[in-house]
Amino acid sequence: MTIRIPLLTLTAAMAGIAAVGNAVAAAAPAEPAADSRLGLSVQQDLATRDRQAASRQQALDLREQAVRASAARIKAELEASRAAAQPAASGGAQDAAPDSYADLASIYQAMKPAKAAIVFEQLDLDVQLKVARKMRERSTGMMLAAMTPKGAARLTMAMARAPRVTAAR
Incomplete structure (x- = not known):
């Protein structure tokens, strides 16, 4: 006796095995x-693109750090200038330290006289006088020549009135 499996059953079994395999x-x-x-x-x-993206990100991070450092430095300088300006605004405080006028004098001497004169004329006459006293005579003369006639005359008159104090060398 031979057992015959119907073709439909065999096909269904094979379809089930194929479905499990898929x-x-x-x-x-x-x-x-x-x-x-x-x-x-x-x-x-893909690896090249990932490396380029990482490089760009690193550059952006460095720029961001530089901007933060610059902002912090500017903020510190602004606070320092405000702190330095407060004693002068209060009226009763001492004048700025003599070294600060010497520092200002060296800064103005390093600048081109025409550009320095524009800024120098905006200063108070007292500050102009103290800084001009600390500058070399040649630099002071070149800056006076670059100033407006009215500003140069005002500073010259102040310099003529105030006695020149020379430190013992």
Whole structure:
């Protein structure tokens, strides 16, 4: 006696086995075709793009740090200038230290006389006088020549009135 399996049952069993095999294949992680030239080229291009993006990000981070440092430095300088200006505004405080006038004098001497004169004329006459006294005579003369006639005359008159104090050398 031979057992005959109906063809429909055999077909259904094979379809079930095929479905299980397809499900297992679909669930398995897909591996890129790295063995082919195209796969290697794609991987190299992705790696290059990732390196470039990391480089750009690092450059942006460095710029951001520089901006933060600059902002902090400017804020500190602004606070220092406000603190230095407060005693002068209160009226009763002492004048700025003599060294600060010497520092200002060296700054103005380093500048071109025409540009320095524009800024120098905006200062109070007392400050102009003290800074001019600390400057070399040649630099003072060049800056006076670059100033407006009215500003130069005002400073010259103040210099003529105030006695020149020379330190013992």
